Amino acid sequence: MRENHRSLTWETRYARRAASVSSSAIRELLKVVQTPGMLSLAGGMPPPELFPIQAMQAACQHVLSERGREAMQYGITEGYAPLRQFVVEWMSRSGLQLDESNVLITSGGMQGLDLVGRLLINPGDSITVESPTFLGALQTFTINQAQFLPVPTDEEGILPVHLEAALQKRPALVYLIPTFQNPTGITLSARRRREIVELADRYQTPIIEDDPYSHLRVEGEEVSPLIRLDAEMRGSTGGGLLGNVIYVGTFSKILGPGLRVGWLVGPAMVIRQLTILKQGVDVHTGVLAQMIVHQVTQDDFLVGHVERLRTALRLRRDAMLDALERHFPPGVQWTRPEGGLFLWVTLPPEMDATELLAEAIESKVAFVPGRPFYADESGQHTLRLSFSYPTPEQIEIAIERLGKILARRLR
Amino acid sequence: MRENHRSLTWETRYARRAASVSSSAIRELLKVVQTPGMLSLAGGMPPPELFPIQAMQAACQHVLSERGREAMQYGITEGYAPLRQFVVEWMSRSGLQLDESNVLITSGGMQGLDLVGRLLINPGDSITVESPTFLGALQTFTINQAQFLPVPTDEEGILPVHLEAALQKRPALVYLIPTFQNPTGITLSARRRREIVELADRYQTPIIEDDPYSHLRVEGEEVSPLIRLDAEMRGSTGGGLLGNVIYVGTFSKILGPGLRVGWLVGPAMVIRQLTILKQGVDVHTGVLAQMIVHQVTQDDFLVGHVERLRTALRLRRDAMLDALERHFPPGVQWTRPEGGLFLWVTLPPEMDATELLAEAIESKVAFVPGRPFYADESGQHTLRLSFSYPTPEQIEIAIERLGKILARRLR
Numbered sequence: 162m163r164e165n166h167r168s169l170t171w172e173t174r175y176a177r178r179a180a181s182v183s184s185s186a187i188r189e190l191l192k193v194v195q196t197p198g199m200l201s202l203a204g205g206m207p208p209p210e211l212f213p214i215q216a217m218q219a220a221c222q223h224v225l226s227e228r229g230r231e232a233m234q235y236g237i238t239e240g241y242a243p244l245r246q247f248v249v250e251w252m253s254r255s256g257l258q259l260d261e262s263n264v265l266i267t268s269g270g271m272q273g274l275d276l277v278g279r280l281l282i283n284p285g286d287s288i289t290v291e292s293p294t295f296l297g298a299l300q301t302f303t304i305n306q307a308q309f310l311p312v313p314t315d316e317e318g319i320l321p322v323h324l325e326a327a328l329q330k331r332p333a334l335v336y337l338i339p340t341f342q343n344p345t346g347i348t349l350s351a352r353r354r355r356e357i358v359e360l361a362d363r364y365q366t367p368i369i370e371d372d373p374y375s376h377l378r379v380e381g382e383e384v385s386p387l388i389r390l391d392a393e394m395r396g397s398t399g400g401g402l403l404g405n406v407i408y409v410g411t412f413s414k415i416l417g418p419g420l421r422v423g424w425l426v427g428p429a430m431v432i433r434q435l436t437i438l439k440q441g442v443d444v445h446t447g448v449l450a451q452m453i454v455h456q457v458t459q460d461d462f463l464v465g466h467v468e469r470l471r472t473a474l475r476l477r478r479d480a481m482l483d484a485l486e487r488h489f490p491p492g493v494q495w496t497r498p499e500g501g502l503f504l505w506v507t508l509p510p511e512m513d514a515t516e517l518l519a520e521a522i523e524s525k526v527a528f529v530p531g532r533p534f535y536a537d538e539s540g541q542h543t544l545r546l547s548f549s550y551p552t553p554e555q556i557e558i559a560i561e562r563l564g565k566i567l568a569r570r571l572r
Numbered sequence: 573m574r575e576n577h578r579s580l581t582w583e584t585r586y587a588r589r590a591a592s593v594s595s596s597a598i599r600e601l602l603k604v605v606q607t608p609g610m611l612s613l614a615g616g617m618p619p620p621e622l623f624p625i626q627a628m629q630a631a632c633q634h635v636l637s638e639r640g641r642e643a644m645q646y647g648i649t650e651g652y653a654p655l656r657q658f659v660v661e662w663m664s665r666s667g668l669q670l671d672e673s674n675v676l677i678t679s680g681g682m683q684g685l686d687l688v689g690r691l692l693i694n695p696g697d698s699i700t701v702e703s704p705t706f707l708g709a710l711q712t713f714t715i716n717q718a719q720f721l722p723v724p725t726d727e728e729g730i731l732p733v734h735l736e737a738a739l740q741k742r743p744a745l746v747y748l749i750p751t752f753q754n755p756t757g758i759t760l761s762a763r764r765r766r767e768i769v770e771l772a773d774r775y776q777t778p779i780i781e782d783d784p785y786s787h788l789r790v791e792g793e794e795v796s797p798l799i800r801l802d803a804e805m806r807g808s809t810g811g812g813l814l815g816n817v818i819y820v821g822t823f824s825k826i827l828g829p830g831l832r833v834g835w836l837v838g839p840a841m842v843i844r845q846l847t848i849l850k851q852g853v854d855v856h857t858g859v860l861a862q863m864i865v866h867q868v869t870q871d872d873f874l875v876g877h878v879e880r881l882r883t884a885l886r887l888r889r890d891a892m893l894d895a896l897e898r899h900f901p902p903g904v905q906w907t908r909p910e911g912g913l914f915l916w917v918t919l920p921p922e923m924d925a926t927e928l929l930a931e932a933i934e935s936k937v938a939f940v941p942g943r944p945f946y947a948d949e950s951g952q953h954t955l956r957l958s959f960s961y962p963t964p965e966q967i968e969i970a971i972e973r974l975g976k977i978l979a980r981r982l983r
Binding site: 417420448 | 849
């Protein structure tokens with residue numbers, strides 16, 4: 162009786178949020194993936210052999226010896242000032258002239274998305290997303306009670322004509338991963354970038370540019386981030402004059418996701434509002450983590466480290482493309498990303514990737530089925546393969562096993 | 573023209589949230605406080621001389637040497653399992669029998685409040701708070717679009733008869749800091765604790781028990797946390813049977829706030845929902861920070877460290893009480909906390925603490941005026957003094973200076 166009474170209380174409370182709180186399929190899957198012997202093409206995890214452990218140790222010792230009290234004490238919400246300064250320098254490599262007032266340090270890129278969502282989305286607002294898109298972002302924006310206007314993509318990225326149709330419905334924002342998109346690995350073409358920046362300006366709709374991967378290019382030429390194109394369009398490349406784009410950056414893929422340090426770039430007035438929000442959300446990102454990240458980036462370490470990451474990822478991407486060519490049966494298609502962590506497989510329409518996954522896990526291979534990346538839950542015949550975590554040898558074995566299962570199913 | 577057009581876009585977006593996003597007076601003040609020579613009785617900052625820097629260095633080296641790849645990689649949202657286990661052990665010191673399913677590691681105590689707010693508060697809901705209460709919590713719950721039902725307090729804490737009147741208005745939750753309350757330093761009496769737990773049960777209203785300070789007791793006897801009394805009332809002291817209280821814990825005041833590591837304790841089903849929310853908010857709390865905190869707590873280090881903190885805080889509290897007695901003029905009253913970081917000063921009703929602060933800052937003394945701690949913005953003749961950050965010698969000087977200003981103003 163007592164128990165019923167209690168569980169009623171909580172269930173009543175939960176009913177309020179039940180619709181907006183559902184677990185991420187990929188995170189739940191990651192738990193299964195950590196069983197011994199599993200070859201994981203699932204998570205978007207950086208190559209663990211390349212984590213700069215020694216540099217981190219040296220940085221940690223330096224920070225605690227030289228400025229230990231500062232590292233352990235409350236910091237300011239905006240973030241550790243030298244790290245914000247580093248972000249200004251780092252972004253200048255993409256041709257952006259910022260100052261610190263354009264930068265807010267966040268607890269990873271995901272917090273960046275959540276803060277922006279909390280600032281810009283009112284319950285029931287629609288937002289425009291690529292179809293498919295990062296399922297974690299769908300989860301975050303769902304918590305912020307957004308509805309989705311998914312826009313189709315092709316091998317050059319989101320389709321401008323469809324984007325314009327979506328913009329006419331007055332969404333609260335457009336969420337894009339223009340470079341080495343998650344999950345498809347596709348990069349939005351330079352031509353479309355300009356078109357999209359102009360469209361968003363015309364419809365006065367902010368763009369959220371999520372960019373965790375652009376430094377992980379393994380071939381081809383760099384493409385300007387949307388935030389730079391937007392600034393150029395209005396005759397400004399920085400400072401308070403930045404326009405219509407909020408840029409979400411992170412150290413997760415270029416140093417390590419376990420640190421949970423990322424950043425937001427935007428107009429100073431927007432950064433100010435996001436800072437006030439963050440103050441009430443987690444006060445500030447961990448000072449020790451920020452100071453270690455700052456220390457480890459010194460003396461151009463990060464430039465060299467990213468170069469090593471690119472070399473490793475090039476080998477892995479090539480190993481996967483090569484193995485797919487040899488082991489996957491006709492009728493299955495995949496993207497050929499120029500960088501990042503992922504590629505995207507399209508099965509014949511009658512196949513179901515979730516059923517395939519069940520069989521793959523029996524063969525000790527894991528991937529993420531495509532469906533959770535679609536706001537409209539279509540795409541049951543698609544899947545995402547990550548080439549960043551396993552070694553080239555493991556990739557060969559995993560793709561061979563998947564190929565055998567596919568060939569059997571397609572027979 | 574172009575500029576007007578842009579700023580219009582952003583202002584339109586902000587108008588939506590403007591009412592719910594306002595900066596924290598105390599955080600803004602902290603910026604002024606960091607000027608050289610300022611004697612700060614303002615922030616709730618632990619004594620910096622006592623940060624266990626060497627133990628942190630050893631822990632950091634150990635973690636990165638032994639489990640560096642794990643520290644740098646994605647972790648699970650629930651938190652680093654050994655740290656959750658430590659929290660279970662740590663809470664057992666307060667007589668609670670938990671298991672890991674009752675614990676979620678958070679990015680500091682503030683994130684705990686925000687997650688609970690996001691789960692339980694719908695826009696426009698009322699919540700019940702002590703008057704005065706922690707201004708950071710007012711800020712967090714304001715972002716979650718709560719209205720406030722402030723309940724008066726006396727020297728034994730919140731007044732049950734007034735609490736019941738508030739509960740009759742069906743608030744979404746009751747937010748309490750029962751031990752060494754921020755800002756007053758007052759501890760809710762054992763008698764009232766039982767009464768309040770029963771009241772909240774009768775009205776089926778969850779209690780959020782924020783408890784950053786209870787381990788910092790410098791005299792008197794420990795009082796059971798509400799979560800334990802609630803569990804006892806329903807004949808259970810742990811596991812999935814925990815009832816109506818969500819407990820917010822943090823390492824900020826017993827190790828260092830710069831780490832941003834805290835925890836939530838509650839019924840397993842509530843923790844599960846909060847975990848799903850956190851997944852979309854920041855994926856997980858930094859793994860490196862969690863592993864360092866876990867490592868440094870080993871071999872009963874934290875027990876000894878907390879003992880050292882208590883000794884230091886006892887000296888500082890005594891220095892402040894002694895100085896107040898000698899330097900403050902008649903007509904000014906203050907609380908005598910048995911622990912924590914703060915005490916609370918009530919000036920004669922005609923005085924304004926904000927005006928006093930302006931004069932105090934000229935004399936290089938800072939404190940926090942009481943008004944922002946009141947949901948109804950009353951209390952302009954109150955102020956909070958922190959005795960944790962300055963040395964006893966600095967406390968003596970600061971209180972003497974404040975006393976002189978007060979004496980002059982009261983003349």
